[in-house]
Amino acid sequence: MQPTLDHSTALIGRLEKSIAGVTHWVESRGYKAYDPGDGNLSFLHALTFNNLLLERCLQQSVYRAPINLRPLYGIQPHVSTKGMGYFAWGYVKMYALTGEASYKERADACFRWLLENKSPGYAQFSWGNHFPFCSRSGKTPALEPIVPWSALIAQAFLEGAAVLDDSRYLDAASSAADWALALPREKTASGDCISYVAFKQNSIHNSNLLAAALLAQAGAIKNNTAALEAARRAVLYSCSRQNADGSWYYGEAPKYHWIDNFHTGYNLDCLWRYRASTGDHDFDENARRGFDYFKRNFFDPNGRPKYYHNQALPIDIQCAGQAIDTLTLYSEQDGEALGLAQKTAEWTMDHMQDADGHFYYRDLGWAVNKTPMLHWGQGTMFKALAHQLSVLRGGARSRTDAKPTVLNAAQ
Numbered sequence: 001m002q003p004t005l006d007h008s009t010a011l012i013g014r015l016e017k018s019i020a021g022v023t024h025w026v027e028s029r030g031y032k033a034y035d036p037g038d039g040n041l042s043f044l045h046a047l048t049f050n051n052l053l054l055e056r057c058l059q060q061s062v063y064r065a066p067i068n069l070r071p072l073y074g075i076q077p078h079v080s081t082k083g084m085g086y087f088a089w090g091y092v093k094m095y096a097l098t099g100e101a102s103y104k105e106r107a108d109a110c111f112r113w114l115l116e117n118k119s120p121g122y123a124q125f126s127w128g129n130h131f132p133f134c135s136r137s138g139k140t141p142a143l144e145p146i147v148p149w150s151a152l153i154a155q156a157f158l159e160g161a162a163v164l165d166d167s168r169y170l171d172a173a174s175s176a177a178d179w180a181l182a183l184p185r186e187k188t189a190s191g192d193c194i195s196y197v198a199f200k201q202n203s204i205h206n207s208n209l210l211a212a213a214l215l216a217q218a219g220a221i222k223n224n225t226a227a228l229e230a231a232r233r234a235v236l237y238s239c240s241r242q243n244a245d246g247s248w249y250y251g252e253a254p255k256y257h258w259i260d261n262f263h264t265g266y267n268l269d270c271l272w273r274y275r276a277s278t279g280d281h282d283f284d285e286n287a288r289r290g291f292d293y294f295k296r297n298f299f300d301p302n303g304r305p306k307y308y309h310n311q312a313l314p315i316d317i318q319c320a321g322q323a324i325d326t327l328t329l330y331s332e333q334d335g336e337a338l339g340l341a342q343k344t345a346e347w348t349m350d351h352m353q354d355a356d357g358h359f360y361y362r363d364l365g366w367a368v369n370k371t372p373m374l375h376w377g378q379g380t381m382f383k384a385l386a387h388q389l390s391v392l393r394g395g396a397r398s399r400t401d402a403k404p405t406v407l408n409a410a411q
């Protein structure tokens with residue numbers, strides 16, 4: 001059911017206040033906060049002797065703690081590449097909506113930082129973490145680029161090129177697409193999976209589709225048939241492996257057989273952007289089934305976002321931000337989406353935003369971890385709320401995320 005006009009008007013005021021709060025909090029701290037996976041920035045990292053198991057234990061002791069152990073571990077607030085990308089993206093949306101020069105200035109400042117802080121090991125633009133990250137997939141060294149960071153930052157550059165009319169931003173996004181096109185791929189009879197990282201093959205659905213969406217957009221701009229074909233093969237891979245109920249596992253290997261909220265949101269966003277860029281409707285049914293699954297399985301009746309399809313806890317701010325963003329994106333084609341996005345935004349502002357403006361990390365059910373993360377919470381929520389505000393206010397240039405961004409950029 002769609003919300004009433006009065007309710008939407010009231011929500012607009014709340015969104016504007018929330019956006020002002022989170023941007024003030026971040027800007028007043030020089031865009032420095034924490035990241036869930038930054039445990040190996042600790043002085044204790046020297047005691048792991050670069051042993052993967054010990055590194056994972058150190059990282060997880062910070063990641064999973066119900067309180068913020070970072071000051072005790074000597075981890076200082078720091079800037080995040082993905083955080084700067086999401087803030088640039090949110091500022092672009094706010095400038096498109098309001099025309100206020102300050103938003104353009106702040107977007108340009110974030111983009112300049114990203115241009116100056118690309119991963120150093122590659123000629124093309126790409127981005128990664130400023131710390132080593134260790135998981136069941138192995139270790140990704142500090143500054144080694146990964147697809148989720150690089151593709152999502154490139155999406156921000158694409159929208160920046162479209163709205164701010166700056167060719168440097170289009171060049172940066174196209175360069176990131178060139179990096180993605182050169183990544184290893186798992187080649188199969190039913191599509192190819194673009195690797196999560198450049199130094200080995202790691203097949204993960206959300207990163208594969210993020211790369212596909214970027215290649216589709218860049219391929220459409222440059223008329224690059226190799227990029228367009230790689231994008232289609234990547235979409236075919238993940239859509240061929242969609243579960244019968246419409247869901248996706250995180251990855252096909254048994255160790256990746258879980259289904260969660262925000263990675264499903266990434267998948268759905270990427271299918272939208274692929275179709276918008278290419279005009280290829282062959283995967284529309286996959287997107288429809290995936291979105292129906294998303295709505296049915298990842299939300300409580302009051303709009304509270306669940307982490308897993310079968311388990312609510314932990315209530316995670318990344319799930320909230322991505323859910324609001326995906327629901328808003330699909331609101332053009334689904335009559336229930338915008339109302340659910342509004343319920344989720346209201347629940348999140350009520351329960352996960354501090355009076356000082358920052359968003360909490362997680363609600364564990366028995367404790368709330370209020371640690372301020374930069375991209376994981378502040379950046380993703382700002383961009384999502386700016387997207388939702390743009391749609392509710394109906395700004396003429398506010399819906400670039402729901403239209404073929406590359407076509408706007410090429411005009």
